[in-house]
Amino acid sequence: MAFRFSELNWQQIDSLDRDKTIFLLPTGAIEQHGPHLPVDTDIYNSNLLVEHVAENSGGNVTALPPIWWGTSPHHKGYPGTISLKLETFHHLLNDIFSSLTAHGFYRFLVINGHGGNAGILTASTADLSETLGVSIPTYSYWQSIKQVLIDIGDSEIGGMGHACEMETSLALYHRPELVDMKAIAKDMPDVRVALSCIDFRQPGFLGIPLDFRRDSKSGVMGDPTLATAEKGEKIFKAALVAATDAVQALLSADREVLITERFN
Numbered sequence: 709m710a711f712r713f714s715e716l717n718w719q720q721i722d723s724l725d726r727d728k729t730i731f732l733l734p735t736g737a738i739e740q741h742g743p744h745l746p747v748d749t750d751i752y753n754s755n756l757l758v759e760h761v762a763e764n765s766g767g768n769v770t771a772l773p774p775i776w777w778g779t780s781p782h783h784k785g786y787p788g789t790i791s792l793k794l795e796t797f798h799h800l801l802n803d804i805f806s807s808l809t810a811h812g813f814y815r816f817l818v819i820n821g822h823g824g825n826a827g828i829l830t831a832s833t834a835d836l837s838e839t840l841g842v843s844i845p846t847y848s849y850w851q852s853i854k855q856v857l858i859d860i861g862d863s864e865i866g867g868m869g870h871a872c873e874m875e876t877s878l879a880l881y882h883r884p885e886l887v888d889m890k891a892i893a894k895d896m897p898d899v900r901v902a903l904s905c906i907d908f909r910q911p912g913f914l915g916i917p918l919d920f921r922r923d924s925k926s927g928v929m930g931d932p933t934l935a936t937a938e939k940g941e942k943i944f945k946a947a948l949v950a951a952t953d954a955v956q957a958l959l960s961a962d963r964e965v966l967i968t969e970r971f972n
């Protein structure tokens with residue numbers, strides 16, 4: 709049977725074992741990624757991860773159609789960013805998961821590819837835990853491979869933030885034809901925002917909402933000049949191992965672990 713939800717018919721979906729099937733939802737963004745990377749960088753990465761895990765799972769992992777857009781108000785100063793309001797994103801999550809829980813499905817995992825979605829994902833899934841009675845786990849893929857990023861990163865802290873050493877390496881590995889090598893330039897966060905630095909390895913402790921028009925020269929935050937396809941391969945393969953581990957853990961979790969008390 710197809711591993712993509714979108715390629716199944718309703719009878720095939722109805723035949724899926726509720727206790728043994730997990731649905732993976734990729735979230736990301738369509739937003740500016742500097743002058744050298746395509747605007748779909750974040751959703752491309754999370755969707756690819758989800759599809760690889762589902763395809764190699766042996767049948768009990770289904771890849772949901774991705775939510776292409778995310779909440780990206782901090783990138784709206786650049787053309788190419790299509791940003792959802794927080795309420796829109798929350799409503800999308802609610803509508804997608806309530807449609808699935810209505811038919812008895814309860815094993816889910818959201819794999820996120822855009823830092824700007826992290827807060828709303830935490831808040832929304834907490835709310836859905838109450839309203840739908842199901843706990844929906846979420847994580848952003850870089851959180852699962854922090855040590856790998858520390859080990860392979862050549863940039864100073866601040867070099868893996870946005871359209872950076874990490875994201876450019878992934879793009880060079882997966883689709884180098886979409887990377888404009890002539891446009892790659894280092895653009896580090898300045899001292900003013902260093903404490904709120906969005907480095908994937910070691911984020912700053914101070915949560916200043918960013919505005920990339922104000923805080924960056926080119927839309928980049930980091931050092932994409934140090935990116936290589938080899939690093940991208942190591943990053944992606946490590947993320948794949950971590951995602952597979954997470955899926956296996958959730959598939960073997962008792963039903964009671966994922967079902968919540970409903971108070972409404």
Ligand SMILES: [Zn+2]
Nearest residue numbers: 749750871875
């Ligand atoms: Zn990104």
